[in-house]
Amino acid sequence: MAHADAHVLIVTCASRPGLVAAWSGCLFQAGANIVEIDQHADLAEDRFFMRIAFTAAAPPDRAGLAAVAARFDAHWRLYPPRGRQRVVIMVSKFDHCLADLLYRWRIGELAMDPIAIVSNHPREATQAVDTGDIPFHHLPVTRETKPAQEARLRALIEETGAELVVLARYMQVLSDDMSGWLAGRCINIHHSFLPGFKGARPYHQAHARGVKLIGATAHYVTGDLDEGPIIEQDVERISHADTPDDLIRKGRDVERRVLSRAVNYHLQHRVILDGHRTVVFPD
Structure with missing residues (x-):
C-alpha cells in the first residue's frame, strides 16, 4: 500500500547482520512510525537493499541517519512525503x-x-x-x-x-x-x-x-x-x-x-x- 504522507528511506550496502535493527532503531529514536518496510539481501553478490516508509511529526535527524550509514558504509537517500x-x-x-x-x-x-x-x-x-x-x-x-x-x-x-x-x-x-x-x-x-x-x-x-x-x-x-x-x-x-x-x-x-x-x-x-x-x- 502506498502512503502519500510517509517519508521514504532507501539504503544500499554490503549485506551483514543488524542492518534492519540499526536503521529501524534510529528511526524509533527519532520518533518515527514505520508503516512499510521491504528489504532484499543478495547473498551471492553480498548486497543489501532496503526501503522504509515512515511517518514522523518532524523530519528525522539526518545526522543520526548519517551515523548509521557510516557504521555500515551504506549509501542512503531520504525522500520527503510524496510530492508530485x-x-x-x-x-x-x-x-x-x-x-x-x-x-x-x-x-x-x-x-x-x-x-x-x-x-x-x-x-x-x-x-x-x-x-x-x-x-x-x-x-x-x-x-x-x-x-x-x-x-x-x-x-x-x-x-x-x-x-x-x-x-x-x-x-x-x-x-x-x-x-x-x-x-x-x-x-x-x-x-x-x-x-x-x-x-x-x-x-x-x-x-x-x-x-x-x-x-x-x-x-x-x-x-x-x-x-x-x-x-x-x-x-x-x-x-x-x-x-x-x-x-x-x-x-x-x-x-x-x-x-x-x-x-x-x-x-x-x-x-x-x-x-x-x-x-x-x-x-
Whole structure:
C-alpha cells in the first residue's frame, strides 16, 4: 500500500547482520512510525537493499541517519512525503500509452504533474487523446537535425524542472549523450519481452519466429539500445492464427499496463538501481 504522507528511506550496502535493527532503531529514536518496510539481501553478490516508509511529526535527524550509514558504509537517500513529480511524456504516433498515463493521473493513481508532451509528429497524430491544458511541443527530428532537436528537448526539460521523462512509445532512439544525461530518470516502454526481439518491429520479429507469448518491457534508458535496467515486464498469449497486426493490437494492452506500473514504482521510490539490474519493491 502506498502512503502519500510517509517519508521514504532507501539504503544500499554490503549485506551483514543488524542492518534492519540499526536503521529501524534510529528511526524509533527519532520518533518515527514505520508503516512499510521491504528489504532484499543478495547473498551471492553480498548486497543489501532496503526501503522504509515512515511517518514522523518532524523530519528525522539526518545526522543520526548519517551515523548509521557510516557504521555500515551504506549509501542512503531520504525522500520527503510524496510530492508530485514533474514529468515530460514523449510520444510518436501510437498514443495508447499516453492516454493511459493521463487517465491514471486524472483519477489520482499516479503522483505526477505532466508538464509537457513532446512528439516528433504534429499534434494531429495524437488528437484522439484529451491532453487538456498540458503544453504540446512538436519537435520533429531527422538524422541531420537530431543534435539540434535534442538540444531543444534538453532545454525544455531544464526550463520546466522535469524530474522524470517517459518515452510512451516514442519511436526515436536517444543519443548516447542524451541517454547519459537522463540516466536514472528516463523510462522507456519496449514492445517485446526483453532481451528477446530488440530494436525495430519486434512484433514482426515475434511473428516470424512463431512465438506463443508476446510481452512488453519498461526499462531505464541507457546508451545501449533496449539494454537498460528492467523495471517491469508482462506477457500476453497469442496463437499461430495471429497476424503481425493482431500482435500489435493485443500488445497495446500489455504495453500500457507495464509502463504505468513502472512509472508508478518510480514515483513511489520503489525502484533501486543496481548496476545493469534493478531491485523493485511493488506496492
